[in-house]
Amino acid sequence: MSSSWPQVGAIARRSLVRTARQPASVIPPIVFPLALMTVNAAGLQSSTDLPGFPTESFLAFALAVPFIQGALFSTMNAGTDLARDVQTGFINRLALTALRDWALLSGQLAGVVALGIVQALIYLAVGLAAGVEFESGPAGVLVLLVYAAIVSLAFGALGAYLALRTGSGETIQAMFPVLFVFLFISSMNAPRDLIGVDWFRTAATLNPVSYMIECVRSLIVEGWDAQALVLGFVFVVVLGIVSIALASRALRTRMTRT
Amino acid sequence: MSAMWNVVSGVAWRTLKNALTNPQIVLPTMLFPLFFFTAFAGGLSQLREIPGFDYPPGYTAFQFVFVLLQSAAFSGVFTGFGVARDFESGFAKRLLLAAPHRSGIVLGYGLAALFRWVVVAVMLTVVALVAGMEIGGGAVDLVGLYGLALLVNFCGFFWAGGIAMRFRTLQAAPLMQMPVFLVLFFAPVYVPLELLEGWIEAVASVNPVTYLLETGRGFVAGDAPHVLGAFAIAIGMGVAFWTWAFLGLRKAEIAGG
Numbered sequence: 001m002s003s004s005w006p007q008v009g010a011i012a013r014r015s016l017v018r019t020a021r022q023p024a025s026v027i028p029p030i031v032f033p034l035a036l037m038t039v040n041a042a043g044l045q046s047s048t049d050l051p052g053f054p055t056e057s058f059l060a061f062a063l064a065v066p067f068i069q070g071a072l073f074s075t076m077n078a079g080t081d082l083a084r085d086v087q088t089g090f091i092n093r094l095a096l097t098a099l100r101d102w103a104l105l106s107g108q109l110a111g112v113v114a115l116g117i118v119q120a121l122i123y124l125a126v127g128l129a130a131g132v133e134f135e136s137g138p139a140g141v142l143v144l145l146v147y148a149a150i151v152s153l154a155f156g157a158l159g160a161y162l163a164l165r166t167g168s169g170e171t172i173q174a175m176f177p178v179l180f181v182f183l184f185i186s187s188m189n190a191p192r193d194l195i196g197v198d199w200f201r202t203a204a205t206l207n208p209v210s211y212m213i214e215c216v217r218s219l220i221v222e223g224w225d226a227q228a229l230v231l232g233f234v235f236v237v238v239l240g241i242v243s244i245a246l247a248s249r250a251l252r253t254r255m256t257r258t
Numbered sequence: 259m260s261a262m263w264n265v266v267s268g269v270a271w272r273t274l275k276n277a278l279t280n281p282q283i284v285l286p287t288m289l290f291p292l293f294f295f296t297a298f299a300g301g302l303s304q305l306r307e308i309p310g311f312d313y314p315p316g317y318t319a320f321q322f323v324f325v326l327l328q329s330a331a332f333s334g335v336f337t338g339f340g341v342a343r344d345f346e347s348g349f350a351k352r353l354l355l356a357a358p359h360r361s362g363i364v365l366g367y368g369l370a371a372l373f374r375w376v377v378v379a380v381m382l383t384v385v386a387l388v389a390g391m392e393i394g395g396g397a398v399d400l401v402g403l404y405g406l407a408l409l410v411n412f413c414g415f416f417w418a419g420g421i422a423m424r425f426r427t428l429q430a431a432p433l434m435q436m437p438v439f440l441v442l443f444f445a446p447v448y449v450p451l452e453l454l455e456g457w458i459e460a461v462a463s464v465n466p467v468t469y470l471l472e473t474g475r476g477f478v479a480g481d482a483p484h485v486l487g488a489f490a491i492a493i494g495m496g497v498a499f500w501t502w503a504f505l506g507l508r509k510a511e512i513a514g515g
Contacts (some may be wrong), residue, residue, distance in 0.1 A: 024298050028432075035439075035440070037449075038442040039440075039444065039458075040448075042454070042456060042458030043443070043446070043447050043449070043454065043458055044302070044449075045454075045456070045458075046305075046308050046449050046453045046454070046455065047302070047304075047305055047308065047449075048450070049308050049309065050305075050307060092277045103310050129374075148400060176286075180290075180293060181293060184293045184294075184296065184297035184301075185296065185297065185300075185301075186298075187301075188301070189297065189298075189301050189302055189306050190301050190302055190304065194302070195295075195300070195301055195304065196301045196303040196304040196306075196307075197301075197303050198305075199300070200296070200300030200301055204301070219280065246371055
């Protein structure tokens, strides 16, 4: 087992360096969620006048969204990179070495998590610089960073599964609109109890992404909300476990020594 | 004239066929306007309860106009991606050599952008009507709305096409879409201009898209404000971006495609 750690480190380093060398993979996951948050926060500020809106600052309300949106971007990037490894035959060549399959997956996901934490720190810094106050205090910030890491791991594993299952970067990119549906049909722009259209409120309630956003949001605008935290962690941990299990199975198939 | 039309129709047919038969191209074009419409009209409908929000046709119609103009602009921008792809692959170089009238190449892409948007606009309108959108305006108002959106489509394409012919690579895609995205969202997207506060209110007040949006929403309500001003802005921008695109074509010709 201990001899596998250098393998995990090497794969993680490769994953990070490869991402860092592609500005198109690094800049959009950071800039696009922040741009969307900025225009939404400005344009939707007046919605805080609605009775029952949980905060007077829409920026504080909207700050939760980039954490999840950035993770969705990471899914695409991680998946596309891994799919390229399949397409170029890199995975086949690795199959000829002593590399363990779990080490490959762990290394790949470690790189995704590291990038996710960097993204989270940037979103956090922008929020704090813009005057957002964390109702849950410094401990809440720490919980948020841990959550961001788990979300990146879960979505990264989902991207890895899609990549290993399909072996096609184009298919991964084509999944982007599907993942975007989950973000858009959620409580990203309004608390669920203030959504006026019945079917949309029902869809947002059934959508796990709503609970992930609400988990982060609760730390920022409400303080310590046990229900929001438990639901947010449960959904993301379940997604992570299922995705990792599926990705491991798909990787075993890909790396079968013949 | 017939030689020119041959180029225009040939380029338009090929571009349209590529755009509508490739799922990776057609899905984002069709789905993103629907996502925006669903998320805004469904998720934010309570904004109509904000004191001072006064738009009789309702929030669905309020958002429909924004998403219609947005889809028009982005159908043009996405066609610009195709121009860049054609230059990257070397196809545009062969096109420049073969076409007796090179202006027809740009016009052909522009025509494809228009047809591409028409498909999206029909789908979006049907979805909005099924979702219960109310229309207070008459037939003339609706012609005005779609006419305005058509001009926005031309502006979106000629802007993106101008970029594509200058850079001749898909790496310029963010340069094509980010300014369009920002100028659209720096307008009163979610609530009327009077309800915006802070810096966004100042920016939206001088943003030309604000006037297009207010006139478009007015068409749906049957009481369109500053119609002449909005069309003057749209036609003015269209002429400016037309010039921009044809200057881009000259640059591509000088560079040899």
